[in-house]
Structure formats: C-alpha cells, structure tokens
Amino acid sequence: MLQNRYGRLAAAVLAGSMLMGAAACGGSEDSSAKPADGGSSSAAAGGGKGAKVGLAYDIGGRGDQSFNDAAAAGLDKAKGELGLAETKELEAGNGETEAAKEERLRLLADGGYNPIIAIGFAYSGPLKKVAAEFPDTKFAIVDDADATGPNISNLMFAEHEGSFLVGAAAALKSKKDHVGFVGGVRVPLIAKFEAGFMAGAKAVKPDIKIDSKYISEPPDFGGFNDPAKGKTAAQGMFDAGADVVYHAAGGSGGGVFEAAKAAKGMAIGVDSDQAKTAASELQSVIMTSMVKKVDVAVFDFLKSYADGAVKSGAITYDLKAGGVDYSTTGGQIDDIKTKLDEYKQKIISGEITVPDKNS
Template identity: 80%
Template sequence: MLQNRFGKLAATALAGSMLMGAAACGGSEEPTTSAQPSGAASSAASAATGPKVGLAYDIGGRGDQSFNDSAAAGLDKAKAELGLAETNELEAGTGETEAAKEERLRLLADGGFNPIIAVGFAYSNPVKKVATEFPDIKFAIVDDAAAAAPNISNLLFAEHEGSFLVGAAAALKSKKNHVGFVGGVQVPLINKFEAGFIAGAKAVKSDIKVDVKYLTQPPDFTGFNDPAKGKTAAEGMFDAGADVVYQAAGGSGGGVFEAAKAAKGLAIGVDSDQAKTAAPELQGVIMTSMVKKVDVAVFDFLKSFTTNSVKAGTTTYDLKADGVDYSTTGGQVDDVKSKLDEYKQKIISGELTVPDKTS
C-alpha cells in the first residue's frame, strides 16, 4: 500500500546492461523497471559477502510512508546487521500487468539475486510462476497465501486484530459517535482492516455510526495511490458528521490526513507509525496508526536465509507475535491506552476473537 514519492528506487550492480536495457524499453501501459543506484538504498558487493537480495515493491515503492517503506526498513536493517552483499530494489508502476511483474522478478532471478521478496498480494500469480521457473531460489511474498511452492514463504499479518484496537481508539476518542473507514481497493485483504475496525468501534459503543468508502474496485488498483480520491472520500465523511477517519489506502491516505486537518478532525494511519512519517504539517491530526510490522517479517525472512532455516508456506504475524499493534506517538491516545491494552490482552489470550471479514 503505497504513495509514490518521486519514484525513489534503489539498486546495486545487477548485470548492469540487462537492467538498464530493460529500463529503456516499454510504454505507459506496462511501466518499466528502473535500476538506478540511490545512495544509502544500495549496498556495495565489495563490502560484504552475504546474499544478494532482490526486493520488488508494490506501486509507489520506497518513500510511500506506509507499506513499502516498512518493507524497506526491514531490508535496511538486514543490510546493517546481516552483511548483505548486494541489494536491488525495483518498483511497480500504476496499472501494470501481471506480465510486467513477472518480468521484474525474472530480472532479479536471472541476475543471481537470492532470495527475492515481493511486496504485496498483487504479486501472487507472478511469484508462483517465476518461483516454479527458478526452484533453487527462495522467494517470499508479503500479504498472500495463495502462491504456494516449496521455495515460497508467505508472510501474512492479522490486520483485523490491529484494526480492532484502532477502531476501539476511534470510538473512545469520538465526540460525535460517528467515525469512518476509507479503504484503497475493495479486496479481501482490505476488508480485514474494515472488519476489525468496525468490530473495535462497536465493542466500545454498540450504536456508533461507521461510514465506509472504498476508492476503487479491482482490477483498478489506483485507489492505493490517489491522494485526491482519499481526500474527497474523507471530506464526505467529515461533512456528514464523522470526527475520526481510519484509512487503509496506502498513498491515498495522505489525502485523508489533509481532509482531517481541514475539518479539524482526527485521522488514523496505517502500516507505519504515520505520525512520524507523514508530512510534518499533517502529523498532528494522526491520533494513532495501525502498525503492521512488515519490516519485522522481511528481516526475519532474510535472517532465516542467512542461517539456512527458511520456512516455506505461511507465517502469520499477529498481536501475540507482535506483528501488529497501535502507535502512541504524539500522546493523543494516552488517556485511553489502558483500555486499548485491555482489549489487546483479551485478543492475545483468546478471550476475544476478532472477525476478519465483514460478512
């Protein structure tokens, strides 16, 4: 989930002429892969002898202040602690086909990168296909369980559990008994966020009103990278009486924050602690964020690769595993933290089960 910030890509020496040639081809319907070095985002082969890691971002890439940036943070930690020999980070384009995603993964595999991490469920079919073609390479995919093979690790999260906590926070902080949810694209993954958020809000106030708006429907995934649409959706909710709006919309979330500031309302971030990463003038309206620790999952996978202990199949990062949580930056939920932590412990213990779908 994602926000395009000046197309900041990173790469290291991957059969240079192959990638540079690929970057010079293609048109707007199938955005091409770029492989330009980018300062700290690259690592030199001469500096370490560890693995060569390839990472394929979803739309927006490094700099989205959300989902992709969390994956990038995990890669950065691995660079610092695991002695990676090379890294190559490649970014997806808006509206591209699965064939373009397959080619991105093949470029990495052909360049000798192993392991390769795909960020986002949109890589499901491409990862499954390319992993079959390169059985000796380890692949990981974030947010997808459908791509299954002996060399694929599926890194999943209990987004509904984290969303329950911020839903409870929204209800506890709402003065109008009216909150909202803006989803980027109406797919099962984002429905998990919605389901948890509504359950959390209604656990606090059974009669609370929850507005729901999705920005686009598949196969249109631009809802994850359209701040203008996010702003319009949130404006409608604030105008209708909501005073807290939660966004699970990647790069479109910046527009939700803008609407919250204009309406003198509050917003809830997603994936990263967005009170730290959003534009400075918007950070104050973000009362909390549902933190989804993609960085932890990426680092764990890379560490397991260096110790020859990669596990194929599903690993789920839930509240019990500290894979999701809520943030407290800014102190705006300090007054309700004890109540949120009470809910958190009930979920961890199994006393409270959070729904992962709305119907």
C-alpha cells in the first residue's frame, strides 16, 4: 500500500479533471452479448437507484468525439433509465504513470463508488491491483481481458470484424485503389483494427495499396490525443495517392478529418458515428465510421449491477451480437450497403473469418 494515501489522492484529483457535463444519450441495450467461455459468475448486490457510479476515462476524456464519448453516452443513458444516485467522472492525462491511474481508481473506491468502470486497456494493471484491495466493489474494464478477478468484468469487442466492413467500404469507394490506416498507438488492440481493415479492403480488391502508420509507440500513449500528428500522418497518405483513410486514433482522428478535407479525399471514423460527433465543418468528409458500441457495454454492465446480476470475466460484443457495425449517416455509402451487408452476413455465419492480427 502506498504511503500517505490521501495526500496522493489529492494529487490524482488535480491530475484528472472531473467532467460532469451532459452529453447525448447513446445506443440501446443489447441483450444478445454473452459471457465468453470461462467467464465466471459473480452476482453483485443490486444497486438500483442507490448506486454511486465511478467512471475513469482514457486519455481525451468526455468530449473526444470518439471512444470516451461512447462510454459517456452509456453512462448518461443509465442516469436517465436506472436512476443512479450519484456519478463521478475522472479523466486520464497525457503521459501519466500507472501509479496515477491506480490512485484515480482508488479515489473512487475509497469514496464509496460502486460499481467502477475503467475505460481503456491502459487501466489493466492498475485496475487488477485496486480491485484486489476492494473485493466488495464491482469493477469493469473496457478493451482488456488481462485484468481478471472475481469482482472484474471485462467488456470486450470484435473490432476486427467491424473494421473488415469499413475496409471493404474503403476499397469499394476508392477511385485510386489506394487507401490508408492511421493508428493512435502501436498496441495489439489497435492492430486488430488494422488487420480487419486490411482484410476487408483486400477482400474487395486483392491488389489494393494500403498505407499504414502509427502516431506513437508505447509507452507513449499521446497518439490517442494529438490531432496535429494525426493530420500529418493522414496528409502524407493523401499526398502519396490515397483517397480514403481510416483512423483508429481516438482524439487524433480530428486531424485525419482535417487532412481529408484539405485533400478533397474521404475519411472513415471510429468508435462513434463520427459523421454526427465530429466538428460540423468536417462531418461531410466522413463517409462511414466503424461503430464500436461502448455505450451499450457500459449501460449493460450498469443495468446488470442494478439487477444484481453482474458476471465476472469476459463479455464479448461482436458483429453477431450487434456490438460493432458500420454507420450510414450522410448517405455516402448507400450505393454499396447491399454489398457490405453481404460481407456482414458472411462474417456472422462463419463463412468469413476475420483475422485479428496481420501475419
């Protein structure tokens, strides 16, 4: 246990700003997602209207127009439908240590928040440690299966399946047979997006040219919140001849959209339907987004807590469960929707197996 806990907790509060503003409610509850094999059951005491929910954001926090905002939408939906007693939202900072993440989670647990949700794989080690210290508190983590314990729920997604669909869309819409992928940080999770995107594009056009670039390398996670570098990466691809660029880069995606607009090209968003959430002057360049329904997963977890039915272990939101998909806002892919839905059904049926890493 760290010494002088409460002094360090105060520092953590200063490092992570509390964000309490309201955002638009997200998607509906998806009851078809099932615990993955090996997930053990650990029923919680029902929280209902008395629940105090703590949520620890990844870098960028509420307002990133992507991953964190999807989580925030799930929390907002729970506020409206489950009558939560209190919520507390804390944000991660660029370049912070695992100790800072530990103290953020510990601050919430010490404050009586139960359940607590950590948004992003970067909380893996800190959450596992803090969950062991607070065995009566229920925790959930998005995008990580390594932090396990009797009071930890792992909310997972088949990002590669959704990315296959937008990769196919990119190839179908590209006039130059040249597309690109911008990843925020070179980690296995983002490699799933890249692998699926490449597989989808090549399923349509086996000889298509695909550029790929990551903004930062671990332990630097700033690539998820650096629009300027996102713009530079995408601009290089457009200058080299690409006409569609997909990003899986969190808050850096805004820069990818700026580059697409300047190049008169097209972009593909991620996590949220970014043709609705991006800056208004950039929405028209977003032909589709790979929608990852973090809002559904967050709401499902909070509802299961309210119902006294929390399960520990992995719950996977894949294409079959409706956990990932592609968006159609703006009508730019209406002409290829039938083809994309054919690929979608082939993935769901098992006729197509989408790789989650590049060979």
